[in-house]
Amino acid sequence: MIKTRICELIGIDYPIFQGGMAWVSTGELVAAVSESGGLGIIGSGQAPADWLREEIRKVKAITNKPYGVNVMLMSPFVDEVMQVILEERVPVITTGAGNPGKYVPKLKEVGTKVIPVVASVALARRLEKAGVDALIAEGMESGGHIGEIGTLPLVPQVVDAVRIPVIAAGGIVDGRGLVAALALGAEGVQMGTRFMCAEECTISQLIKDRILKAKDRSTVITGRSTGHPVRCLDNRFTREMDQHEREGMLAAELEKLGIGKLRLAMVDGDIENGSIMAGQVAGAVRCIEPAAQIIQDIMQSAEQEYKRLSARFGDRRA
Ligand code: TUI
Secondary structure, eight states, X not given: OOOOHHXXXXXXXXXXXXXXXXXXXXXXXXXXXXXXXXXXXEEOTTOOHXXXXXXXXXXXXXXOSOXXXXXXXXXXXXXXXHHHHHHTTOSEEEEESSOOXXXXXXXXXXXXEEEEEESSHHHHHHHHHTTOSOEEEEOTTSSEEOOSSOHHHHHHHHHHHOSSOEEEXXXXXXXXXXXXXXXXXXXXXXXXXXXXXXXXXXXXXXXXXXXXXXXXXXXXXXOGGGTOOEEEEOSHHHHHHHHHHHTXXXXXXXXXXXXXXXXXXXXXXXXXXXXXXOOGGGGGOOOOBOHHHXXXXXXXXXXXXXXXXXXXXXXXXX
């Protein structure tokens, strides 16, 4: 049985987080993941507070198990979203795209566990000092808004810099990834792209089909010149953005062209003009299956992989 400090800290059976994804991880998927023993996380993105409260209530109506909310710190509604989180006594929050330090004391007061996503050692150190409970070290293999360091170099450097538990994210899709993350010193994994293809995920079927068709080189990074690089599946939208960037379009104009494009992809299923944020593992997602099956498959194959490694390389005297 693979159990770590993170399982104990938040009361989950398996050290698997379903990454909070705007327009993707809504109440249905989150409840299914949490009910299966992982941690489902609502992606609040740039949604208003009322929307979030409804999704939280959906989850609470289906499961009594712990769940989380991801707060996108660049959202114009971030303060109202934090207020809903405090009022609804959300068990766990994760944060992305910024430094959540100023919210930590109030969240801790109501018992919400705070687990920020970091893409650098410097921010990891600062947030441990601010009192967060754990960290997610996310490499640039991830989908969506990304940092600059790959998961393999980032995770051990963050692990060595802090004492709180670290969860690895970016480029993880199966049991081999979980064992690799544990080898790097992480105590769990966060996965987004694979859960996009969970049966309970309510995104357009056209997006799920597009992920199943993806290959290893199907993702690209756009928006480097804006300071907010984003990884998505290659399509008409990314090619147009790329051309605008090469022609020197200003950051503000580029950002304007991105508005509404994530929803256009995930909800409306526009696979050419929408922004299909997904990680480099898109090429390794094989099928659409229930969230419970994804979690069982990861845990089973991780244990198998661990046994294979022990039999091949383990010291039998140990
Ligand atoms: O946040 C994410 N992934 C996201 S957010 C998102 S919505 C969006 N859409 C367009 C542009 C920007 C956002 C889609 N995907 N992942 C977590 C993450 N956080 N990755 C990288 C970071 C990060 C980056 C810089 C965290 C902190 C940071 O610096 C903060 C500081 O003050 O040092």
